[in-house]
Amino acid sequence: MPSSAGELVELLDLEQLDVDLFRGRQPETRRQRVFGGQVAAQALIAAVRTIEEDYLPHSMHSYFLRPGDYSVPIIYDVERLREGRSFGTRRVVARQHGRPIYFQTVNFQRPEGGFEHQDVMPEVGPPESGIDFIDLIRSGGREEGEALAAEWSALDVRYLGNSSTGHIDDPLHPARAQAWVRVRGDLTDDPHEHMATFTYASDMTLLGAALVPHGVTIGTPGMQVASLDHSIWFHRPFRADQWWLYDQTSPSASGARGLVLARVFDTNGRLVASVAQEGLIRQR
16 A cells, blocks of 8 residues: 555556546555545546546545455546536446446536635644554554554544544534544645545545444454445645544444544634545444
């Protein structure tokens, strides 16, 4: 897996095979299944490559259909659904072994002004007050701790705590978790690069929030956890290589599925994105 901003950008760069047809890279990894954030981010880049540069993604909605295989490349096939003066829409199918593994629909918009309002950012400590995610992995006592830490070293994640540990006082939301996140290293000023690397990072930690009230974690033996769908709304421009607060709440878990909603704030308190994901949280 990438260990720096440069390696992450390189991973998300695609080879064009034909008109609207692309091939994605695969990283060196010990993981058995392709990380969902990688597929989502590469699909977003494929969609971006088929539309004029002044259009920016404002939302993406996607479904994970089958586990990805790291041993073969992923092919991304883009369909141009809409070409408007203000908005454009793309649908991307990711395939391996001749079968779809992931669907993504992306809506683009030319930037324009309009009404403005947003939620107020919650009061939290600075990134320095959080627990380094890499240290958290290493302290878990698992034999593969060092290897797992290396897998995620492209991202700087500082875990602030959750509602079950008493770090968040929120009786209305018993399943809530917060973390500061940024890409480790410097990105260019290309807004698509920031959106794609954010998309990669956005698939991390979410389903953990759905497990907060139940006394288990994603790493608990016997837990089967997998993303089923993933949506992002990009509200305002921001840099993925600068700290952003990932404020996650799970309003419901049932039927071996957990739903997580997240608000994303920059350090100035601007609400820059919202994320929603439902995933499998099955205890064997």
